[in-house]
Amino acid sequence: MTLNIVAPKSHVAATVISDWEIWTLTPMGFSSDKAIAFLQDVSTRMMRSSACREHAELVALAFWLREANTRHILKAYNESSYKALGTVVHFTPANVDTMFIYSWVCSLLTGNKNIVRVSSRSGAVQTLIVALLNEVFSFGDYRDIAQRNLFIQYQHDTQEGAEYTASLCIDADARVLWGGDNSVNALRRFACKPRCRDISFADRYSACVIDAGTLVKEDTAKQAAATLLKDIAPYEQQACSSPRVLFWLGSRKSLSQFFGQIESGVDRQADSAITTKNEQLITAQSVQLVTEVNQVIIGGAICVIECARFEEGLLDYHVGRQVLYCQCVDTLDEIAESISDRLQTLSYFGIAKQALVKFIGQPSITGIDRVVPLGRALEFAPQWDGYELISQLARRVVIE
Secondary structure (H helix, E strand, C coil), X not given: CCCEEEECCCCCCCCCHHHCHHHCCCCCCCCXXXXXXXXXXXXXXXXXXXXXXXXXXXXXXXXXXXXXXXXXXXXXXXXXXEEECCEEEEECCCCCCXXXXXXXXXXXXCCCEEEEECCCCCCHHHHXXXXXXXXXXXXXXXXXXXXXXXXXXXXXXXXXXXXXXHHHHHCCCEEEEECCHHHHHHHHCCCCCCCCEEEEECCCEEEEEEEHHHCCCHHHHHHHHHHHHXXXXXXXXXXXXXXXXXXXXXXXXXXXXXXXXXXXXXXXXXXCCHHHHHHHHHHHHHHHHHCCEEEEXXXXXXXXXXXXXXXXXXXXXXXXXXXXXXXXXXXXXXXXXXXXXXXXXXXXXXXXXXXXXXXXXCCCCCCCCEEEECCCCCCCCCEECCEXXXXXXXXXXXXX
């Protein structure tokens, strides 16, 4: 496919990327009221749309885009000491339909101009978002924003696509690179300005830890089950922050009892289609061929594969579908032996914050950028993958 501008729909760009008007325009101010108002309008229309309300991820996005939230995010920054970098080019992922919005919003709020390459494999959620953006871009009050933000599509794995990518990279003041390790490394090979900033989000995975000793009461166990499902059901468990690994602080017996008890409750909240069960079974069989598996537990829609020891190589067999690789541990410290710097988010249930602080403080832990309560793993924040996106997407001016 040739390059297509999907938003603003009314925008007509020159045939040659280097001739696009966006490169010559002045950036907007850091934390501009107009950008905040624009995002509030997007949020309002998203919440009013019955089609959007059918998707939990869009409801969460609409809530995140509210003016109260954006002003809260920016409160920590001194407006007078930050300025936009210029033009930021975003190469966004295909596995999570809403992710391209989050990094773009952070860049928009810093005043940057943005060119966002969205996936050509448009899903229903992406289509709804683009339609809403086009609606708000059309308002006269936001003409300045529409001129400075382009959402484009093209087939990147062709010769023509490589030429588009090269043209975008050579003039970018910053690049936001989403994708697997190979995709990020491939994009880095394209020439860019000497001072161009690269913010890379490569292959990561996430895990959760549950203290079985806190699940004695039935209500507490149901709460743990509901929050766990909230983290692994959306996006087919393909989001980097969605747990694929469970560290169970307790016995194998308590693990099987817990998932046996929650079966009926989880079934009411998630799709237990035959295709899902088949893929869970295939994953379990594949894992049993390469490592020691103690038990496979089906708890409603969730499939737990309890291994003698979790190894990151097992993630090659993971295809989503609410599958959790599990390792039973006696202490938090045992987790450190099974993880690396690829671990992004650790969500928890029944663990004291003080114990987590002590655990994370161990010098041997080189991974884990986020530690959040179970059920909040998918909540985006400008602090992501160890980056402070607002400050990374801006230039700080020091005045003495």
